[in-house]
Amino acid sequence: MEDKKVIWITGASSGIGKALSIKFANEGWTVAASARRENLLKELNQENESIHPFPLDVTNVDQCKKVFKDIIEKFKNVEISIFCTGIHDPKSEKEFNLEKIKKIMEVNYFGTINSIDAIYKYYDEKKSGQISIVSSVAGYRGLPAAGAYCASKSALTSFAESLHFEMKRKNVRVTLVSPGFIKTPMTDQNDFPMPMIKSPEFAADQIYKGLIKKSGFEIHFPKAFTYFLKFLRILPNNIYFKFVEKGMKKIN
Numbered sequence: 001m002e003d004k005k006v007i008w009i010t011g012a013s014s015g016i017g018k019a020l021s022i023k024f025a026n027e028g029w030t031v032a033a034s035a036r037r038e039n040l041l042k043e044l045n046q047e048n049e050s051i052h053p054f055p056l057d058v059t060n061v062d063q064c065k066k067v068f069k070d071i072i073e074k075f076k077n078v079e080i081s082i083f084c085t086g087i088h089d090p091k092s093e094k095e096f097n098l099e100k101i102k103k104i105m106e107v108n109y110f111g112t113i114n115s116i117d118a119i120y121k122y123y124d125e126k127k128s129g130q131i132s133i134v135s136s137v138a139g140y141r142g143l144p145a146a147g148a149y150c151a152s153k154s155a156l157t158s159f160a161e162s163l164h165f166e167m168k169r170k171n172v173r174v175t176l177v178s179p180g181f182i183k184t185p186m187t188d189q190n191d192f193p194m195p196m197i198k199s200p201e202f203a204a205d206q207i208y209k210g211l212i213k214k215s216g217f218e219i220h221f222p223k224a225f226t227y228f229l230k231f232l233r234i235l236p237n238n239i240y241f242k243f244v245e246k247g248m249k250k251i252n
């Protein structure tokens with residue numbers, strides 16, 4: 001029986017998920033770390049033996065179930081499951097591309113849903129613990145040249161809200177993570193200035209603090225940026241569109 005608390009983190013091979021794995025391991029947790037690139041997960045394990053590789057492609061429903069079963073068999077109890085997988089393809093988003101849109105939905109939305117499918121019964125019966133979904137401020141409103149990414153994230157945000165109602169009755173906390181710009185391989189693809197961009201370690205600290213708190217739904221950061229976007233969310237469409245178009249002209 002493990003006496004350290006256990007967290008399952010997907011998207012752990014890179015960026016935010018990797019920084020979060022290191023943060024939780026440094027805080028004394030056992031981390032079950034998932035992503036496709038097993039070599040990177042093994043490197044993490046070599047650096048910190050509390051991080052255990054559980055390679056996984058989240059688009060494979062059966063693999064999600066098998067991996068979670070393996071995690072439970074090994075550690076018996078999982079306190080937090082956080083789903084941090086995601087892809088973005090800014091170049092393909094400049095024009096309509098059906099295949100790329102489907103791919104982004106498949107990984108970002110259905111990949112997370114497949115992961116939730118794997119843990120649902122466990123938390124349903126456990127009646128404690130936490131399920132966390134990493135979405136984005138890109139889920140607040142549609143942004144230019146990011147239709148597929150924004151749609152996948154707004155779907156996740158709505159799903160997390162619905163899951164909150166369902167799981168609250170079962171004493172399981174659901175949290176939603178909405179980061180602003182964080183410097184990772186994902187945002188390294190962007191060819192525009194990213195306001196208030198922060199490091200993955202900053203993101204990991206914010207997420208850690210939000211997850212270990214007793215209550216609260218949304219973990220969003222950096223606050224100066226996210227509160228501004230929350231304000232844009234409540235603007236009428238015509239004002240919002242004009243505001244964003246003006247901003248885009250300045251960037252281009």
Ligand SMILES: NC(=O)c1ccc[n+]([C@@H]2O[C@H](COP(=O)([O-])OP(=O)(O)OC[C@H]3O[C@@H](n4cnc5c(N)ncnc54)[C@H](OP(=O)(O)O)[C@@H]3O)[C@@H](O)[C@H]2O)c1
Pocket residue numbers: 010011012013014015016017034035036037038056057058059084085086087107111134135136137178179180181182183184185186187
């Ligand atoms: N960076 C930002 O500014 C930002 C802002 C808001 C939200 N987010 C969200 O934060 C999350 C992490 O993003 P990041 O910036 O840290 O990006 P990243 O460095 O590119 O990391 C993405 C992670 O997802 C994993 N992944 C991708 N496809 C997968 C699949 N099919 N199966 C399993 N794992 C898969 C990758 O691992 P493998 O390639 O090894 O599978 C990697 O570990 C994403 O959900 C992203 O949308 C990021």
